[in-house]
Amino acid sequence: MKRPTLLRQILVTQAAIVAACCTLMVVASLVATAVVMRAQQDRSLRHLAAALREGIASERRERTMSLEEAAAEFFDELALPDHRFELLRRDGQPAVAIGGRSDWDPVDLPTEPGTCRTASAAGFWRGGRALRACVAREDADHAVRVIAVDALGDSRTLALIVPLLVALPVAMVFGALAGRVLMRKRLQVLGVMAEAASRLDARSDPRLDVHAEQQELADVEAAFNRLLARLGAALASERRFSQDASHELRTPLTLLRLRLEQLRARMSESSAVRSDLDDILGDVDALQQLVDSLLLLGRADLGEIPREPVNACDLARDAAARQRDLDGPAGPAIEVIAPDEILVEGDEPLLARAVGNLVENARRHAGPQARVRLSVVEDGARVRLVVADDGPGIPDDLRPSVFERFVRGPRQRALTRGAGLGLAVTRAIVSAHGGDVGTRPSDMGGEEAWIALPRMSAMASS
Numbered sequence: 001m002k003r004p005t006l007l008r009q010i011l012v013t014q015a016a017i018v019a020a021c022c023t024l025m026v027v028a029s030l031v032a033t034a035v036v037m038r039a040q041q042d043r044s045l046r047h048l049a050a051a052l053r054e055g056i057a058s059e060r061r062e063r064t065m066s067l068e069e070a071a072a073e074f075f076d077e078l079a080l081p082d083h084r085f086e087l088l089r090r091d092g093q094p095a096v097a098i099g100g101r102s103d104w105d106p107v108d109l110p111t112e113p114g115t116c117r118t119a120s121a122a123g124f125w126r127g128g129r130a131l132r133a134c135v136a137r138e139d140a141d142h143a144v145r146v147i148a149v150d151a152l153g154d155s156r157t158l159a160l161i162v163p164l165l166v167a168l169p170v171a172m173v174f175g176a177l178a179g180r181v182l183m184r185k186r187l188q189v190l191g192v193m194a195e196a197a198s199r200l201d202a203r204s205d206p207r208l209d210v211h212a213e214q215q216e217l218a219d220v221e222a223a224f225n226r227l228l229a230r231l232g233a234a235l236a237s238e239r240r241f242s243q244d245a246s247h248e249l250r251t252p253l254t255l256l257r258l259r260l261e262q263l264r265a266r267m268s269e270s271s272a273v274r275s276d277l278d279d280i281l282g283d284v285d286a287l288q289q290l291v292d293s294l295l296l297l298g299r300a301d302l303g304e305i306p307r308e309p310v311n312a313c314d315l316a317r318d319a320a321a322r323q324r325d326l327d328g329p330a331g332p333a334i335e336v337i338a339p340d341e342i343l344v345e346g347d348e349p350l351l352a353r354a355v356g357n358l359v360e361n362a363r364r365h366a367g368p369q370a371r372v373r374l375s376v377v378e379d380g381a382r383v384r385l386v387v388a389d390d391g392p393g394i395p396d397d398l399r400p401s402v403f404e405r406f407v408r409g410p411r412q413r414a415l416t417r418g419a420g421l422g423l424a425v426t427r428a429i430v431s432a433h434g435g436d437v438g439t440r441p442s443d444m445g446g447e448e449a450w451i452a453l454p455r456m457s458a459m460a461s462s
Helices: 006-063 067-077 155-186 188-199 215-265 272-302 312-327 348-366 410-415 422-432
Strands: 083-088 094-099 116-118 131-137 143-149 308-311 335-337 343-346 372-379 382-389 436-441 447-454
Touching (some): 006 116, 006 143, 067 094, 215 272, 312 335, 312 348, 312 372, 312 382, 343 447, 348 447, 422 447
Antiparallel strands (some): 131 143
């Protein structure tokens, strides 16, 4: 299952936060607007009711008329659109009612002086409008009630709310897109750190050198650099030990071989001890090859590789010639298919050892009479040196690990000497030169091992 990316998780979290914040903002805006509009309308209705009381009292003083007549006269003079003025009796029924629409139902509106209320559900909506009423006391038996369209149920108010509701998803989408762009930019440093870490190898300076600006990422980079420094120190110590031990072993092994050869020379051909000495000399040869291989591995890992033009075709011809000398006249010659010159860049002795290891490995495991073919071909910007044979090949379960150190199959352990370092040395040398190695079944029926090295361009070689 594909793992979720950090960017995706951050974007999902950010989108949820944006949605929550936008929703909360819209709801808070609507609530605040409703509170302010309700307070303003109630204040207006109360002021209007107080004005009606004063107007009725003034009419009664000036014109000497009854309360109902004065109320009807003043209500008619002060008539406002979408407003209803009522003079209520003690039982809550209107004695005088002027203005408003005929379908406004006064039922469930407040009748107690000093109260403001919107009509209840029973008579809430009339023509899509809610009614809001405020009551002010006129005298002990009467009260003045002012009725108007509820500001919160007015279609004009609803028209103001619609843009907010439409803006909510727009703001969420915009926030998510903007967050994606900004977050991706901010997280680029993680990709830079990953790329820097992927470029590190045993021969490079064990530091990321990203120089992250953000404090948290700078702390992570510093922690990784400290870890890499400790690992680099441990690896360097291991290499020094391997190199020192290999160098110290070369001299006693050389002296041991010399003494064994001197002892063998003093013995007759028929002596049984001479046969044992031949076996011991073979073991010493294997130990010397092991020490040489360890030295080569250490040198390749340290990256101490001089860079000079090397003819890959000469490497192939020289490797075939060396193997012919080892095989003797009775063995079949190594077939070489190569042009006159294809240049690579690197250390010629090391590259010669790498190619020779492939040829020697093919001869050893394919058999003394097997057909071995060494070809050099250009493959784009790379040069391939391919060693193919018609031997038994490599078992499928062993092929992925043949270039590992000290890896040998059961058949090889039984039939040949060696420590299983030849192909590992080849891979280390080729990797130090910026190339790679591989193996696969050969078209000749056996195995095909190859080395791919960067081709030296004509400009670089001039």
